[in-house]
Amino acid sequence: xxxxxxxxxxxxxxxxxxxxxxxxxxxxxxxxxxxxxxxxxxxxxxxxxxxxxxxxxxxxxxxxxxxxxxxxxxxxxxxxxxxxxxxxxxxxxxxxxxxxxxxxxxxxxxxxxxxxxxxxxxxxxxxxxxxxxxxxxxxxxxxxxxxxxxxxxxxxxxxxxxxxxxxxxxxxxxxxxxxxxxxxxxxxxxxxxxxxxxxxxxxxxxxxxxxxxxxxxxxxxxxxxxxxxxxxxxxxxxxxxxxxxxxxxxxxxxxxxxxxxxxxxxxxxxxxxxxxxxxxxxxxxxxxxxxxxxxxxxxxxxxxxxxxxxxxxxxxxxxxxx
Amino acid sequence: xxxxxxxxxxxxxxxxxxxxxxxxxxxxxxxxxxxxxxxxxxxxxxxxxxxxxxxxxxxxxxxxxxxxxxxxxxxxxxxxxxxxxxxxxxxxxxxxxxxxxxxxxxxxxxxxxxxxxxxxxxxxxxxxxxxxxxxxxxxxxxxxxxxxxxxxxxxxxxxxxxxxxxxxxxxxxxxxxxxxxxxxxxxxxxxxxxxxxxxxxxxxxxxxxxxxxxxxxxxxxxxxxxxxxxxxxxxxxxxxxxxxxxxxxxxxxxxxxxxxxxxxxxxxxxxxxxxxxxxxxxxxxxxxxxxxxxxxxxxxxxxxxxxxxxxxxxxxxxxxxx
Numbered sequence: 001x002x003x004x005x006x007x008x009x010x011x012x013x014x015x016x017x018x019x020x021x022x023x024x025x026x027x028x029x030x031x032x033x034x035x036x037x038x039x040x041x042x043x044x045x046x047x048x049x050x051x052x053x054x055x056x057x058x059x060x061x062x063x064x065x066x067x068x069x070x071x072x073x074x075x076x077x078x079x080x081x082x083x084x085x086x087x088x089x090x091x092x093x094x095x096x097x098x099x100x101x102x103x104x105x106x107x108x109x110x111x112x113x114x115x116x117x118x119x120x121x122x123x124x125x126x127x128x129x130x131x132x133x134x135x136x137x138x139x140x141x142x143x144x145x146x147x148x149x150x151x152x153x154x155x156x157x158x159x160x161x162x163x164x165x166x167x168x169x170x171x172x173x174x175x176x177x178x179x180x181x182x183x184x185x186x187x188x189x190x191x192x193x194x195x196x197x198x199x200x201x202x203x204x205x206x207x208x209x210x211x212x213x214x215x216x217x218x219x220x221x222x223x224x225x226x227x228x229x230x231x232x233x234x235x236x237x238x239x240x241x242x243x244x245x246x247x248x249x250x251x252x253x254x255x256x257x258x259x260x261x262x263x264x265x266x267x268x269x270x271x272x273x274x275x276x277x278x279x280x281x282x283x284x285x286x287x288x289x290x291x292x293x294x295x296x297x298x299x300x301x302x303x304x305x306x307x308x309x310x311x312x313x314x315x316x317x318x319x320x321x322x
Numbered sequence: 323x324x325x326x327x328x329x330x331x332x333x334x335x336x337x338x339x340x341x342x343x344x345x346x347x348x349x350x351x352x353x354x355x356x357x358x359x360x361x362x363x364x365x366x367x368x369x370x371x372x373x374x375x376x377x378x379x380x381x382x383x384x385x386x387x388x389x390x391x392x393x394x395x396x397x398x399x400x401x402x403x404x405x406x407x408x409x410x411x412x413x414x415x416x417x418x419x420x421x422x423x424x425x426x427x428x429x430x431x432x433x434x435x436x437x438x439x440x441x442x443x444x445x446x447x448x449x450x451x452x453x454x455x456x457x458x459x460x461x462x463x464x465x466x467x468x469x470x471x472x473x474x475x476x477x478x479x480x481x482x483x484x485x486x487x488x489x490x491x492x493x494x495x496x497x498x499x500x501x502x503x504x505x506x507x508x509x510x511x512x513x514x515x516x517x518x519x520x521x522x523x524x525x526x527x528x529x530x531x532x533x534x535x536x537x538x539x540x541x542x543x544x545x546x547x548x549x550x551x552x553x554x555x556x557x558x559x560x561x562x563x564x565x566x567x568x569x570x571x572x573x574x575x576x577x578x579x580x581x582x583x584x585x586x587x588x589x590x591x592x593x594x595x596x597x598x599x600x601x602x603x604x605x606x607x608x609x610x611x612x613x614x615x616x617x618x619x620x621x622x623x624x625x626x627x628x629x630x631x632x633x634x635x636x637x638x639x640x641x642x643x644x
Contacts, residue, residue: 135480135481147581149581151473151478156473156582157583158457158582158583158584159457159583159584159585159618160583161583161614161615161618162581162582162583163581163583164580164581164583164614164615165580165581167577167580167612167614168490168577168580168581169492169573169574169576169577169612170491170492170493170494171492171493171494172492172493172569172570172573179614181611181612181614182611183573183612184612247494248494251491251494251505252491254491255489255490255491255577256581258486258487258489258490259469259471259484259485259486259487259490259578259581259582260478260480260484260581261479261480261481261482261483261484261485261486262480262481263481289503289504290489290491290503290505290506292483292486292489292501292503293483293486296481296483
């Protein structure tokens with residue numbers, strides 16, 4: 001399967017997901033490692049390289065035989081320089097690091113960089129739930145709330161930082177967001193913000209099984225799976241917080257649609273993928289009261305590529321790399 | 323000046339502004355009439371035709387000698403069919419009317435249609451405060467709050483209804499908007515909504531000179547000029563409501579910038595133009611706390627074409643009409 005094989009790396013704050021895909025973007029090998037929580041960019045790059053080697057091994061191809069490797073990265077990307085700056089969720093990565101060069105050297109193949117959310121959006125457009133749409137908003141509902149925009153069939157990047165739907169203001173003067181501002185969508189819907197809120201409420205004496213479930217499953221954070229289990233158990237606080245998140249997502253996404261008038265919205269991310277189709281329908285319903293052209297809503301679809309979407313999208317960057 | 327002359331009509335809910343411009347878009351004649359408040363689309367078209375004839379007369383050109391006439395219209399525009407539907411601010415215009423044909427027949431020249439806010443945005447990009455920017459958001463702050471988007475140098479229309487920045491939700495579950503929804507930017511910043519709020523507050527016993535000023539100047543509504551005078555007098559209620567509008571505009575525009583990451587924002591519309599440069603600076607300051615990439619804000623500029631921008635922008639539609 002060597003011919004046309006490409007690598008993709010989804011560089012997340014908690015995990016590094018790698019894939020090797022064939023010329024048709026079918027996944028032929030994958031590997032996942034936790035993201036280092038200490039050290040610096042070079043340590044992260046080392047883990048990325050070994051995870052990619054594992055995926056290549058599983059696919060039966062040498063890394064150096066890949067057309068190239070794409071990386072979907074957080075932080076500020078300079079694709080032409082091959083650098084990532086200010087990736088605050090990664091250890092010691094406040095400055096600028098030449099990630100493409102560092103990894104390219106280790107793997108012996110060209111390395112290309114893109115924004116993590118944008119490559120996941122591009123993957124859905126090329127291969128997933130966004131196929132056939134010319135204009136689309138990808139909403140990645142996880143630790144934060146990220147967004148990717150496709151207009152006229154092409155990614156819209158603005159000056160490099162477009163798509164920050166998580167920081168649309170849905171309540172001026174509202175709750176403090178992990179970004180430090182107030183009233184952002186992410187302050188109500190991001191998993192990190194919801195966890196902080198749940199801890200506060202729990203400390204105030206509100207009953208919830210969220211933290212018992214977390215410990216029972218050997219977690220230190222309220223993962224998507226823990227939220228899903230708590231909802232299944234009918235946990236009152238979890239239900240309230242998720243209801244609030246859905247209402248916030250409805251208002252924020254509808255605002256974006258009122259501005260862009262795009263054909264479709266694709267809901268992905270850890271929470272989005274975990275909760276699945278019924279939640280995409282709830283979000284669509286929560287958008288409806290805020291849509292200006294409410295007789296012509298966009299299609300709302302669940303991301304089809306699941307957890308691997310980011311890595312498969314990153315691999316798209318490497319098409320035609322050499 | 324016949325060679326290359328074009329007509330432009332800004333069809334507003336309160337006034338019909340016409341211009342005749344030369345090949346370089348310099349205004350050579352203009353006329354303004356109140357928009358009929360009764361009758362139907364044909365009556366509106368008749369007033370548009372005579373206002374355009376006056377402008378042509380002032381420019382010393384026969385309407386039939388114009389390359390064409392462009393119209394910036396509210397409602398749903400079908401540019402290829404030449405129709406306007408559901409223009410709720412115009413009398414008896416709930417249905418679809420063949421405005422291009424009706425006016426073309428009377429004037430003896432091709433008539434082209436565009437969205438009122440989008441042509442005003444295009445005018446600022448081609449001739450005004452938006453020159454030199456490749457991506458831009460036009461915000462027209464008047465009776466309502468309208469928006470026009472230019473990306474990569476071209477208007478972005480979505481499925482025909484893009485740019486509705488007035489209906490970005492800035493406070494979920496907030497104040498009722500003239501559109502019937504809740505918490506929209508326009509519910510806090512639109513002149514119609516502010517007037518309704520001022521009347522409520524006045525009826526509740528809040529002191530204000532707004533309505534005295536209105537009567538003194540022979541108005542039946544709180545025009546941009548009345549608001550400006552009340553602010554100059556230090557009227558407490560007027561100051562409060564405008565402060566609130568500025569904060570709302572700051573949050574709503576910043577949300578749009580977080581999504582689009584455009585290079586510039588141009589502030590126009592009746593209130594925007596009337597309040598001028600200092601207010602554009604206040605709006606920029608109100609955006610700042612909500613900008614995700616706050617070290618790299620877009621330029622915020624006051625619309626340069628003033629009251630005639632809509633009509634001059636409409637005349638741009640007629641370039642190359644025949």
